[in-house]
Structures are given as structure tokens and as C-alpha cells.
Amino acid sequence: MSLSTLKNRSERGFLDGQFLIAMPGMEDRNFNRTVIYICAHSAAGAMGFVINRAQNLTFTDVLLHLEMIKDDDAILLPPVARDFPIQTGGPVESGRGFVLHSDDYISDSSIPVSDDISLTATLDIVRAISKGGGPKRATMLLGYAGWGAGQLEAEISSNGWLNCPANEELIFDRSLDDKYERALALMGINAAMLSPHAGHA
Numbered sequence: 001m002s003l004s005t006l007k008n009r010s011e012r013g014f015l016d017g018q019f020l021i022a023m024p025g026m027e028d029r030n031f032n033r034t035v036i037y038i039c040a041h042s043a044a045g046a047m048g049f050v051i052n053r054a055q056n057l058t059f060t061d062v063l064l065h066l067e068m069i070k071d072d073d074a075i076l077l078p079p080v081a082r083d084f085p086i087q088t089g090g091p092v093e094s095g096r097g098f099v100l101h102s103d104d105y106i107s108d109s110s111i112p113v114s115d116d117i118s119l120t121a122t123l124d125i126v127r128a129i130s131k132g133g134g135p136k137r138a139t140m141l142l143g144y145a146g147w148g149a150g151q152l153e154a155e156i157s158s159n160g161w162l163n164c165p166a167n168e169e170l171i172f173d174r175s176l177d178d179k180y181e182r183a184l185a186l187m188g189i190n191a192a193m194l195s196p197h198a199g200h201a
Contacts, residue, residue, distance in 0.1 A: 013041030015152065017114045020048065021162045021183050024194050030091045035183040036145055037166050039113045046147040049089040049100060051171055052179035055142055059084035062097065063130055078132035085174050089141025099125045100171065101138035116168060137172045162187065
């Protein structure tokens with residue numbers, strides 16, 4: 001599923017607004033020990049963002065790359081912009097930036113993901129953040145995770161993922177190192193107790 005599909009979706013799937021938590025046996029290295037926030041799920045596929053993987057770039061780097069500021073201007077950025085978090089959202093379109101944010105900021109290009117969270121992938125939100133404005137809670141993600149029709153359901157049924165309702169605090173929490181364990185704790189699961197092997201009764 002792509003961003004354009006997310007904009008035009010007319011149905012919500014049972015995984016919308018859910019966390020996917022990778023099982024220890026996950027073979028795809030892109031998703032080892034990841035927590036993914038699913039933004040859209042339908043018969044056509046699914047789209048979401050990894051929320052616990054760091055990115056080496058800073059928001060200042062992004063602004064310089066987009067030529068929105070010059071080197072000499074970086075020191076003048078407001079603290080909220082200098083410290084704005086950048087994460088790796090997934091392997092699809094990894095050079096493209098998406099801002100997942102609270103719904104107190106809405107532009108014409110913002111897409112509601114849930115009652116409280118929106119997604120904006122245009123430069124207007126980047127400009128707002130660079131000036132100290134923008135949403136109260138937000139994170140920029142480079143790339144996203146996408147699945148074709150039936151693909152994610154098959155991965156879940158083969159013990160690749162656990163799923164549970166998403167937690168907004170965890171989505172925007174900047175402490176990434178133990179986010180995997182904390183996501184599992186939402187389900188009452190201790191990571192040490194998970195087996196990497198699928199079990200079938």
C-alpha cells in the first residue's frame with residue numbers, strides 16, 4: 001500500500017491504529033525487533049512506520065539537504081527544531097520524509113490516521129517546525145513499511161508479528177532503546193519469554 005492509497009482509502013481494516021511487534025524469529029533484517037504503527041490496512045494491503053529505529057540524520061541535516069537553510073543559519077534554529085527527532089520509518093521510499101504528528105496541526109495535505117494522529121508528507125510542516133511552530137507532538141520518519149494484498153495477514157498467521165492497540169505515548173516517546181520491550185509489556189509479555197520458533201497445535 002502506498003501514500004496515495006492511504007489518502008483515498010474508503011475502508012478501515014482491523015489492523016488500523018494497531019502496533020505490530022516483530023517476533024524473535026523475524027527473518028527480515030529490516031524488521032528485527034521493530035515496533036510498527038499501522039496507519040492504514042485494507043484488502044489492498046497495509047502501510048505503517050517503524051517507531052523504534054534511530055536515524056543518523058538530524059533535522060538540521062534535513063533542512064540543509066532541502067536547501068531551506070544555509071550552514072550559517074543552523075545555529076539560529078529554535079531548540080525545538082534542533083532537537084526534532086528523525087527516525088527510520090521503513091525500507092520503502094527511504095529517502096522520503098513523513099511527519100507523524102498530533103492533530104493540533106492540520107494542513108491541506110495532512111491525512112488523518114486516527115482520531116488523534118495525522119500524517120503530513122509535505123514541506124509546509126517542515127517549515128513550520130523549523131520556525132518553532134508545527135504540532136505539539138511529532139516525529140519525522142524516513143521511509144515506511146508497506147505490504148501488498150494479503151501479505152501482512154500471511155506474516156501474522158505464520159507467527160511473524162504480534163499486534164495490539166497502539167499507544168500514543170509510545171509512538172512519540174523519544175527513548176528508542178527499550179521501546180520494543182515496552183510495546184510487548186502493553187500485552188503483558190516479557191521479551192525474554194518469547195520463542196523464536198512458531199508453534200502449531
